[in-house]
Amino acid sequence: MALNLITTRSLERLFNKKPIPGLVSVEGWQRGCIDRINYYSKMLNESIKGNELLENKSVEELITECGMSPSKRNIANYASLLYNLEFSISSLKDTNNDSSTSNGDAPLLKEKPTKFSLLETPDLSLDFNNEPRFTAHTLLQNAIESSFSSMVQFRTLLLNSNMAISGDGFTWLVARIYKPKIQTMNNQMVDDIKYDKLFVFNTYNAGSPFIMNKSNLINNLEKEYKRLEKEKTQNNDSNSQSNVSKSASSYYNEILSSEEIKKIAFNDTTYAPLLAIDASPKFWLYDYGVFGKKEYLNRIWDSIDWSIVESRLPQKYELKYD
């Protein structure tokens, strides 16, 4: 039955996972993860009950298909909450590999941070316990360094973006997959899934990286691109009127090339999620207290499993000139 499919699919994977020692306690895990997943999947299953078409779909399909329809938005919300949470947890591992702490009583925080931690001076050390290169994931390390110029910058951006979310949300590391319709020398269309750059961004509440709710900026970009294209074709049609005065509104044209606008605005660009970090207080409040988000994020960094992140990385797109 499809009804069970969603429940088991998400829970099976997660219930097998133990609470992550060094990150959350057993109680915190129950409250921050299992209870939430139970609730989301229950609500999701109830909202798609009786609709055979939807029942047979995967969570990802539910997000992308229902997300565009206003009447099915609640379905997309639960599906995306479920997906995000599952995704964020799936890339975590134990912080300490010692077998002595395998019973779940890992050294958590002895004292929760107090209000004084708000004014704490930041730690200046640049040596982190957990980097992809330590576990020989050089592919990922190189990808991150080429997109964010260094590991330190990436870590700062990732954790600060998450820190800045005031309510629920997730911070994502995504790879931009852009299918350029370029024909190679051998007249083969480039069709493989390849990425050109990595990005970090936030989604808030039940937002999903799969539906880009187009804000005004993106809409404007799209319009601008279409206008540019139109102008180009017009110019080609009538070369006599080649000196068409540039409209004053071609503001985007000045800062971005039309190729870049296309990459940002259009649907043939997708973003493949590699890593998600949960910013929701539901996850960290029990173990870290009200002022403990920073400490939580530091520990999350230590427990990122880079091998899983790297396995999600698509092939790199490289322009080759033969």
Next chain:
Amino acid sequence: MKIQTNAVNVLERTSNYLNSGVLKIPPTWFNVIAKYPPRKQFIREPILNDPVTGKSRVNSLKFKDGINKKGLYKTRANLKDKTSGTNKLYKPVNLVYLEDQLRQLFYEQHPWERSRPKILIENTNMSARNYDWSQIQQLGKPLDGESVVQRSLYLLKNKQCSSLMGAYDQARFEFYRIRMEQEIQEQVAMEEAEMFGSIMGLSAIDFGIEKEQEVIRQWKKKVIKETELLSARRANPSESWSKEGTVSKEKKNIEKVNEKDEIEELLL
């Protein structure tokens, strides 16, 4: 005129009056003046050595060997030389603060930190405000260059850093970390707000650019007009010789008046 020294004996005189019974009640200022009596030494003493550096403040009068402009040798100090050699001795010594040097360095390296809004009395009376510089962030004080200065002095004083520049660097890097965090915080807050439908007003910079653009637009109109005029004149130089030239001159005068009006508008 002789130096008037009588006024400074006001304390002695009043206490005599009190003793003798001329005055019954001591005046209200009596205790205050007794605690801080007026200065009775009127001789100005030269400060020969700088108390901070220990160097002599006397300019010894030295002459260059050789002939000066007039073709003569200078063998002794003239009146001007003598006064300039000693006139500094009676002036109070300049106060030198380490903080000032650090402040200058910081704002030289980070000129845009000056563009942040600031209250002028923010940094006055720093020591009275119970700030604890074992951390760079303070409750009730925004993070700015002064935080870096005070923090680096604290680090130096408490021997956490051996050199001044080391302390300054550490404080600076701490400052950067927090600034980065704040920047992303602002960005994310804006993103969240936009997502929930809020519409932002102009930023200070946008506002400035818009105002500037207005002026530039008018200037552009004027300049185009003027260049057209100029090119017209160039195309037909004999025009000014002809009879009709007088008419066109009048026209030009009218135009000039108009331009003046425009300029006045701009100034307003």
